[in-house]
Amino acid sequence: DQQVKQNSPSLSVQEGRISILNCDYTNSMFDYFLWYKKYPAEGPTFLISISSIKDKNEDGRFTVFLNKSAKHLSLHIVPSQPGDSAVYFCAALEGDDKIIFGKGTRLHILP
Amino acid sequence: DTAVSQTPKYLVTQMGNDKSIKCEQNLGHDTMYWYKQDSKKFLKIMFSYNNKELIINETVPNRFSPKSPDKAHLNLHINSLELGDSAVYFCASIRRGGGELFFGEGSRLTVL
Numbered sequence: 001d002q003q004v005k006q007n008s009p010s011l012s013v014q015e016g017r018i019s020i021l022n023c024d025y026t027n028s029m030f031d032y033f034l035w036y037k038k039y040p041a042e043g044p045t046f047l048i049s050i051s052s053i054k055d056k057n058e059d060g061r062f063t064v065f066l067n068k069s070a071k072h073l074s075l076h077i078v079p080s081q082p083g084d085s086a087v088y089f090c091a092a093l094e095g096d097d098k099i100i101f102g103k104g105t106r107l108h109i110l111p
Numbered sequence: 112d113t114a115v116s117q118t119p120k121y122l123v124t125q126m127g128n129d130k131s132i133k134c135e136q137n138l139g140h141d142t143m144y145w146y147k148q149d150s151k152k153f154l155k156i157m158f159s160y161n162n163k164e165l166i167i168n169e170t171v172p173n174r175f176s177p178k179s180p181d182k183a184h185l186n187l188h189i190n191s192l193e194l195g196d197s198a199v200y201f202c203a204s205i206r207r208g209g210g211e212l213f214f215g216e217g218s219r220l221t222v223l
Contacts, residue, residue: 034212043115043201043214044154089154091212097142098167099205099212101154 003027004092006102014110019077021105023090026071032093035064035075037086038104044089048075077107085109114138117202117215124192125223131188132218134202140213142166143185145177146201148217154201160185189220197222 005024013019021035031052036044050057050064050073057064063076077084090102115136124130136143144167145157158177159167165177174190185204189196202215 036212036214041217043203043216045214046211049211087152097159097161098156099144100156101146103151103153 002102003030003094004090004100004102006088006090006105008105009103010106010108012108012110013080015082016079019075019080019084019107019109021075021077021088021090021107023073023075023102024071025073025092027092027094028071030092030094033064033066033073034091034093034099035062036089036091036101038089039086047088080107080109082109082111115202115204115213115215117200117218119218120216121219121221123221123223126192126194128192129188129190130192130220131186132200132202132220133184133186134215135184136202136204136213137183138204138206138213139183140204140206141182142205143179143182144203144205144212145185145187146203146214148199148201150198157200158185158187192220192222194222196220 034049035047038044048062066073087104087106089104117134142161144159160179162182163179176188178186199217199219201217203212205212
């Protein structure tokens with residue numbers, strides 16, 4: 001049973017607009033969440049994270065929002081750029097060591 | 112310098128063979144992982160080692176055996192390869208206590 005879910009396998013967004021990637025989780029014990037970006041033939045790279053004691057974390061064009069009551073987090077990218085086209089993985093930390101990933105959402109930035 | 116490096120990057124082999132994938136990290140991290148990305152692109156944790164000690168072992172067949180000679184290395188040995196083992200295997204490492212998980216570039220295993 002998937003504990004971290006990304007229900008949209010793909011998303012297309014116009015360049016310059018906002019991209020919103022969603023993630024849901026089922027385990028209320030998760031206390032740290034991460035977003036990773038992955039280009040083809042490369043390993044995932046870290047983007048941004050958020051602790052469960054916060055509801056928002058911002059880093060440049062990337063903002064992650066956490067809604068603990070809904071067990072939902074989202075990644076906002078604004079403005080979207082062509083280089084943002086990639087697969088985005090949501091992940092959650094269980095305990096000290098176990099990082100569980102969602103299935104990923106492929107983001108296409110359209111010219 | 113590559114932080115987490117895996118070799119080989121590509122591996123094509125026949126069913127029934129035994130193969131190994133090596134991973135090394137030069138970040139001084141204590142914890143290393145193996146993840147498998149299957150055909151559906153799902154990144155699934157397989158093993159985790161902390162300072163050469165196995166701490167996570169998900170439901171992985173016994174044919175998969177991780178080996179950590181020291182905390183900078185975590186190798187994955189696979190016996191009697193099966194078609195379903197075809198996937199991209201990612202090694203990763205993290206500093207104990209949290210932070211960023213650094214991934215290797217992946218090793219694409221194709222079993223024929």
